[in-house]
Amino acid sequence: MHYIRLLRPAKIQSSAGGPVASLLFTITTDLGDSFLCPGDGSIDLVVAAEDSSADPADPAAVQLRGRQTCRYKWKTGMRVLDAKVRLWPGLKKETVNCRIAIYPAQQRPRETTTPLGALHVGDVLPWRIGADETLKTGVVMPATFEFVNGVCAPVSVRTLGLGTSRFNGDGATEKESNLQFEEDIGESIARHIWDAGVVTSAYLADTCSSPESIRKVLPIVNESFNVLELGSGVGILGITIAAIIAKIAAIRGQTPKNARVLLTDLEEAEERARSNIARAESALTCNPTDGTNVAIKYENLDWDEGREGRFGSLVAATPWDLVVLSDCTYNVDSLPALVGTLNALHAAKERHLDAVGGGPVKSSVLLATKPRHSSEEALFGLLEDQSWAYRVVKEIPLPKIGEEDEVVQIYLLEKGGHII
Ligand SMILES: C[S@@+](CC[C@H](N)C(=O)[O-])C[C@H]1O[C@@H](n2cnc3c(N)ncnc32)[C@H](O)[C@@H]1O
Structure with missing residues (x-):
C-alpha cells in the first residue's frame, strides 16, 4: 500500500482571484522507503477542497459553496508534487475554514455520504474489489488536511469508511460509520498508521x-x-x-x-x-x-x-x-x-x-x-x-x-x- 503524505504543513497564499492552498506532498510506502512508481502509466489524483463549516456527511450542506477541485498526474520517477487549489473567491486568507483531500481518481467514494478522502474497507481487501481492475494492483491511502482560520493543522487525517451497517439487533438503526485517524506530518514510528x-x-x-x-x-x-x-x-x-x-x-x-x-x-x-x-x-x-x-x-x-x-x-x-x-x-x-x-x-x-x-x-x-x-x-x-x-x-x-x-x-x- 502507498500513502499520500505532506512534506510540510499546507499553506494558504493570497492572490487577486481568491486564496490558493498549496500542498507539497509525496506518495510512499508505510516505511517511507520507496516512492510510488506506476510503471509506464500514471495515477490520476484529485485534490478537492470543501467548506468545513458544513457537515461532511451532509452533501446538500457541502454543496452550498461547492467543491473546488483540480487534478494532477503522478508518474514514475516523481518524488514530490506541489498541488495548488484555488479556493472560493472573496474569502480572506485568515477566514479560510476548509478541508482538502488528496485521493486517486479511481478510488471515488462508494456512497454519497462518505466523506472525501475516505478509503472504504472493501477497497483494501482484494476479494471485495469489484469491476475496477486497476485497484487490484494496489491501493493508495488518501489524506485529508484541515484548515482553521487559514492555518493547516500539523496532522494528516486518514478516514476508514466502514460502510453502512445495522448496529442494533432489531435492525432499527442504519448507521454509516467512518473512522478518522490523525497522524503526524513528518517522520515518526508511533504517530503513523x-x-x-x-x-x-x-x-x-x-x-x-x-x-x-x-x-x-x-x-x-x-x-x-x-x-x-x-x-x-x-x-x-x-x-x-x-x-x-x-x-x-x-x-x-x-x-x-x-x-x-x-x-x-x-x-x-x-x-x-x-x-x-x-x-x-x-x-x-x-x-x-x-x-x-x-x-x-x-x-x-x-x-x-x-x-x-x-x-x-x-x-x-x-x-x-x-x-x-x-x-x-x-x-x-x-x-x-x-x-x-x-x-x-x-x-x-x-x-x-x-x-x-x-x-x-x-x-x-x-x-x-x-x-x-x-x-x-x-x-x-x-x-x-x-x-x-x-x-x-x-x-x-x-x-x-x-x-x-x-x-x-x-x-x-x-x-x-x-x-x-
Ligand atoms: C510500526 S508501529 C505500529 C503501530 C500500530 N500498531 C499500527 O499498526 O499502526 C510499532 C509500534 O510499536 C510501538 N513500540 C515499539 N517499541 C515499544 C515498546 N518497547 N513498548 C511499547 N510500544 C513499543 C511503537 O511506539 C509503535 O507505535
Whole structure:
C-alpha cells in the first residue's frame, strides 16, 4: 500500500482571484522507503477542497459553496508534487475554514455520504474489489488536511469508511460509520498508521457481519468483553475493534455492557492516540436504554516495564479477554520485551481469575504482521519457548502498485487453558 503524505504543513497564499492552498506532498510506502512508481502509466489524483463549516456527511450542506477541485498526474520517477487549489473567491486568507483531500481518481467514494478522502474497507481487501481492475494492483491511502482560520493543522487525517451497517439487533438503526485517524506530518514510528493495522482493521470491519468468520479472529466471549492493544500507535486497530464490538454482539443476540478497549504504547504515541479516541467517540455505540456501552481509553505501557509485570493502573485492573497488536514485530531487538509482556499479562490474568476461583486460565492474542524480513521469524522461537501456541487465522494479499505484492498475516496466539 502507498500513502499520500505532506512534506510540510499546507499553506494558504493570497492572490487577486481568491486564496490558493498549496500542498507539497509525496506518495510512499508505510516505511517511507520507496516512492510510488506506476510503471509506464500514471495515477490520476484529485485534490478537492470543501467548506468545513458544513457537515461532511451532509452533501446538500457541502454543496452550498461547492467543491473546488483540480487534478494532477503522478508518474514514475516523481518524488514530490506541489498541488495548488484555488479556493472560493472573496474569502480572506485568515477566514479560510476548509478541508482538502488528496485521493486517486479511481478510488471515488462508494456512497454519497462518505466523506472525501475516505478509503472504504472493501477497497483494501482484494476479494471485495469489484469491476475496477486497476485497484487490484494496489491501493493508495488518501489524506485529508484541515484548515482553521487559514492555518493547516500539523496532522494528516486518514478516514476508514466502514460502510453502512445495522448496529442494533432489531435492525432499527442504519448507521454509516467512518473512522478518522490523525497522524503526524513528518517522520515518526508511533504517530503513523501502518499497513498491517489498516488491512487488519479493514478485514475485521468487513467480516464482522459473518458470525462464523469473526468468531475465529475475535473470540468475543461475554457482554463485558475487553480488549488490550499493545503498541497501538495512532490506534487504528483498537479503535476499529471498539467501533464493531456492538455489531458483533448484536448479531449474536448479545448486548455489550461495559465493553472496553484499552490502547497502550510508549509516551510519544499518547497525544495522537488520545485525539483519535476523541474523534471516534461518535462512532461508538452507547445506548442507556438497553445498557450498551463501549468505551476506549489510553495508557502508556513500555514493554521493557511490562515484561517485569510493571503495569499502569488501567492495564493492571483487568484480566484481558483479548490482547491485540499490529505491525509490532518487525524489530527483532524488541521481541523479547514484547513476548515477556505477553507472559506477564498472562500471569496477571491467572492471579485475577484465581482470586475469583476460576478454572484454568487461557490468554488469547491477535497478532497482525506484514512480514518485512526473515529475521522477524525469531518471534516464533520465543513464543514456543514460553509455551505459546500460534496459528495463522487469515492471510490477506496486499497488492502494491509497481512493486512486489506483499501479505498481511493474522495470527492467533494462545497460552494456558484449553487450546483450540
Ligand atoms: C510500526 S508501529 C505500529 C503501530 C500500530 N500498531 C499500527 O499498526 O499502526 C510499532 C509500534 O510499536 C510501538 N513500540 C515499539 N517499541 C515499544 C515498546 N518497547 N513498548 C511499547 N510500544 C513499543 C511503537 O511506539 C509503535 O507505535
